[in-house]
Amino acid sequence: MNGGTNGMLEIRNLHVAVDGKPILNGIDLTVGAGEVHAIMGPNGSGKSTLAYVLAGRPGYEVTAGSVLYDGRDLLAMSPEERARNGVFLAFQYPVEIPGVGTTSFLKSAVNAVRRHRGLPEFDAMEFLKLVREKRGLLKIEDEMLRRSLNVGFSGGEKKRNEILQMALLEPRLAVLDETDSGLDIDALRIVADGINALRGPERAMLLITHYQRLLDYVQPDRVHVLAGGRISRSGGKDLALQLEKDGYAEVAA
Amino acid sequence: MAVSTDTAQSIRSSAGERYKYGFVTDIESETAPRGLDEDTVRFISAKKNEPAWLLDWRLKAYRTWTAMREPGWAKVAYPPIDYQDAYYYSAPKSKPSPKSLDEIDPELLRTYAKLGIPIREQEALAGIAVDAVFDSVSVATTFRAKLAEVGVIFCSISEAVQKHPELVRKYLGSVVPYSDNFFATLNSAVFTDGSFVYVPEGVRCPMELSTYFRINAAQTGQFERTLIIADRGSHVSYLEGCTAPMRDENQLHAAVVELVAFDDAEIKYSTVQNWYPGDENGKGGIYNFVTKRGACRGRNSCISWTQVETGSAITWKYPSCILQGENSVGKFYSIAIVNNRQQADTGTKMIHIGKNTRSTIVSKGISAGRAQNTYRGLVRILPGAANARNHTQCDSLLIGDRCGAHTIPYIETRNRSARVEHEATTSKIGDDQLFYCRQRGLSAEDSLSLIVNGFCKQVLQELPMEFAVEAQKLVGISLEGSVG
Numbered sequence: 001m002n003g004g005t006n007g008m009l010e011i012r013n014l015h016v017a018v019d020g021k022p023i024l025n026g027i028d029l030t031v032g033a034g035e036v037h038a039i040m041g042p043n044g045s046g047k048s049t050l051a052y053v054l055a056g057r058p059g060y061e062v063t064a065g066s067v068l069y070d071g072r073d074l075l076a077m078s079p080e081e082r083a084r085n086g087v088f089l090a091f092q093y094p095v096e097i098p099g100v101g102t103t104s105f106l107k108s109a110v111n112a113v114r115r116h117r118g119l120p121e122f123d124a125m126e127f128l129k130l131v132r133e134k135r136g137l138l139k140i141e142d143e144m145l146r147r148s149l150n151v152g153f154s155g156g157e158k159k160r161n162e163i164l165q166m167a168l169l170e171p172r173l174a175v176l177d178e179t180d181s182g183l184d185i186d187a188l189r190i191v192a193d194g195i196n197a198l199r200g201p202e203r204a205m206l207l208i209t210h211y212q213r214l215l216d217y218v219q220p221d222r223v224h225v226l227a228g229g230r231i232s233r234s235g236g237k238d239l240a241l242q243l244e245k246d247g248y249a250e251v252a253a
Numbered sequence: 254m255a256v257s258t259d260t261a262q263s264i265r266s267s268a269g270e271r272y273k274y275g276f277v278t279d280i281e282s283e284t285a286p287r288g289l290d291e292d293t294v295r296f297i298s299a300k301k302n303e304p305a306w307l308l309d310w311r312l313k314a315y316r317t318w319t320a321m322r323e324p325g326w327a328k329v330a331y332p333p334i335d336y337q338d339a340y341y342y343s344a345p346k347s348k349p350s351p352k353s354l355d356e357i358d359p360e361l362l363r364t365y366a367k368l369g370i371p372i373r374e375q376e377a378l379a380g381i382a383v384d385a386v387f388d389s390v391s392v393a394t395t396f397r398a399k400l401a402e403v404g405v406i407f408c409s410i411s412e413a414v415q416k417h418p419e420l421v422r423k424y425l426g427s428v429v430p431y432s433d434n435f436f437a438t439l440n441s442a443v444f445t446d447g448s449f450v451y452v453p454e455g456v457r458c459p460m461e462l463s464t465y466f467r468i469n470a471a472q473t474g475q476f477e478r479t480l481i482i483a484d485r486g487s488h489v490s491y492l493e494g495c496t497a498p499m500r501d502e503n504q505l506h507a508a509v510v511e512l513v514a515f516d517d518a519e520i521k522y523s524t525v526q527n528w529y530p531g532d533e534n535g536k537g538g539i540y541n542f543v544t545k546r547g548a549c550r551g552r553n554s555c556i557s558w559t560q561v562e563t564g565s566a567i568t569w570k571y572p573s574c575i576l577q578g579e580n581s582v583g584k585f586y587s588i589a590i591v592n593n594r595q596q597a598d599t600g601t602k603m604i605h606i607g608k609n610t611r612s613t614i615v616s617k618g619i620s621a622g623r624a625q626n627t628y629r630g631l632v633r634i635l636p637g638a639a640n641a642r643n644h645t646q647c648d649s650l651l652i653g654d655r656c657g658a659h660t661i662p663y664i665e666t667r668n669r670s671a672r673v674e675h676e677a678t679t680s681k682i683g684d685d686q687l688f689y690c691r692q693r694g695l696s697a698e699d700s701l702s703l704i705v706n707g708f709c710k711q712v713l714q715e716l717p718m719e720f721a722v723e724a725q726k727l728v729g730i731s732l733e734g735s736v737g
Binding site: 055057058078083084088089091095099103110126149165169 | 264296683684685686687688690691692693694696697699701704706708709710711
């Protein structure tokens with residue numbers, strides 16, 4: 001029901017529990033290369049759990065089902081293996097790491113991925129050049145990059161920093177967890193422009209969002225409604241508009 | 254003690270038992286017999302051809318020591334040490350020197366490689382007899398000539414006793430008296446070597462001292478004695494220790510370091526201590542019981558201690574400042590990392606005597622495994638220390654749930670105009686921080702190292718540049734195996 005059978009990401013009958021409590025109760029979802037899918041749903045429907053399970057966060061127990069990524073068993077990989085193989089999660093709440101400069105963190109991450117791909121590591125100068133090229137529309141100044149990672153960043157700065165990381169790491173599968181939350185309209189536009197700039201035929205994206213407003217700027221190929229740990233409806237971008245108009249209770253029931 | 258039974262037996266047969274051969278005059282022998290009494294002290298002094306005043310000083314120390322008791326107040330536990338079952342002069346190696354790196358523990362080599370230590374230095378650190386091509390002595394000589402040009406004296410304390418007896422006599426024991434404490438008093442009786450530095454008036458020492466002597470430092474004994482004097486308006490930065498884990502035969506290390514700073518002088522003393530911590534069960538590690546103290550005697554003088562303590566089974570160490578001169582400044586920056594079964598009880602003492610004296614204490618303690626880490630610090634403001642200021646910040650980071658962190662500040666203020674501030678935090682390393690780093694492609698260990706280095710940054714940036722780079726790597730290596 002979710003498009004092609006040879007997706008980059010194939011989630012089959014995925015059941016997940018946290019502390020013994022079932023959160024996801026049989027998710028089926030296929031996302032092909034070049035596609036952008038939106039996952040919408042009310043609070044507590046399991047949206048963030050899905051994002052974390054795909055990224056491999058410890059503490060999320062898969063009780064049944066499977067996830068294939070480029071035909072490989074994603075769930076058997078460690079979080080860093082997934083990242084190095086092109087799975088990226090833009091965090092809803094980016095984590096603060098005091099004393100670790102933002103640039104030096106970004107460089108460590110990019111070089112970890114490059115090492116994995118057999119590419120030479122960037123030195124400080126090369127990396128700075130890359131950052132200046134990639135930050136493009138995101139309005140990220142050098143001053144912000146000199147601060148400790150996410151420490152004292154405004155909500156908008158944190159989210160822009162997530163998109164910058166996505167641009168630098170060039171993932172094949174990007175999961176964006178409520179990247180629009182807490183942003184004013186100008187910040188939302190900047191972030192959306194950043195996301196659109198990264199759309200491409202080789203890259204799949206999963207946009208997790210509570211509201212339809214991000215989808216005004218980033219047009220999804222498919223929209224899925226998550227309710228009670230299952231996908232209750234799927235459709236085109238019109239489904240998002242219908243949700244906005246009628247509410248989750250009506251549509252997802 | 255660490256000397257094995259085999260060795261003890263071989264010594265008995267080769268060097269002979271104490272009472273069988275009188276050895277007081279037998280200075281041809283390279284080894285003092287096992288045990289400690291006045292004859293041992295005389296033997297050491299005679300071996301080093303010391304003047305009578307120094308022998309007297311050692312003997313006074315020895316006699317004081319026999320009436321002292323080992324301190325028991327630190328939060329460390331270890332089996333009793335038998336001081337008579339040890340060698341106090343040229344204890345022979347228990348094994349013949351390895352011939353090449355092929356004979357060295359691969360685990361040790363792996364660590365050297367991670368630290369990026371050149372092969373030549375690795376050989377020296379591992380105790381391999383170095384060949385003639387690698388002549389560290391000539392390097393030392395070159396630098397010494399450069400120092401001599403500006404009048405800086407930098408030599409071993411034994412050499413200083415011979416060549417500059419007036420300076421040694423004037424300052425030795427002037428900051429840490431021979432009767433100071435159990436371990437310092439033992440050191441005063443039996444110290445065998447260490448460093449001596451004198452920086453004359455108005456001279457800014459043209460290089461960091463001891464960077465180029467790292468290899469020589471591997472040869473230093475268990476009772477080191479260091480004395481640094483900075484005359485008026487001078488400046489010196491001294492680096493002690495080594496990031497590489499060192500092979501050492503002695504379990505007990507009881508060093509003494511004394512610093513003296515006169516008007517407008519500054520001494521910056523940096524240490525990286527990475528002695529063998531023992532295996533994961535705490536077996537076989539070094540006991541590091543050190544007394545370090547600096548006296549800011551002059552107006553506007555400054556002494557700063559920066560330490561990165563990652564090694565030793567037990568660390569007992571409180572580098573201190575006596576702030577006597579008006580406007581003098583004392584600083585203490587510390588990183589103490591303990592893993593597995595290590596125990597550290599470390600901190601500082603800031604004694605404010607003069608007016609407008611200021612002190613800063615920044616302590617970062619990291620505990621992992623089943624280790625115990627204690628910060629113990631004293632800030633004492635004496636009645637004459639008007640407007641004295643202290644700021645203390647103690648941060649503890651816990652990794653896992655079986656380790657401990659303890660903060661024990663002592664504050665004594667006897668002047669109403671003084672201001673003393675103490676801030677302390679304890680945090681657990683966040684799973685969310687680790688996951689965030691791993692989601693960006695960093696391994697669990699690299700993530701931990703990155704987060705802990707961030708936690709320590711305030712102290713790391715006090716280290717001289719090249720030392721700081723090595724210390725950062727060391728932080729990561731010290732915590733290996735503490736995350737899954």
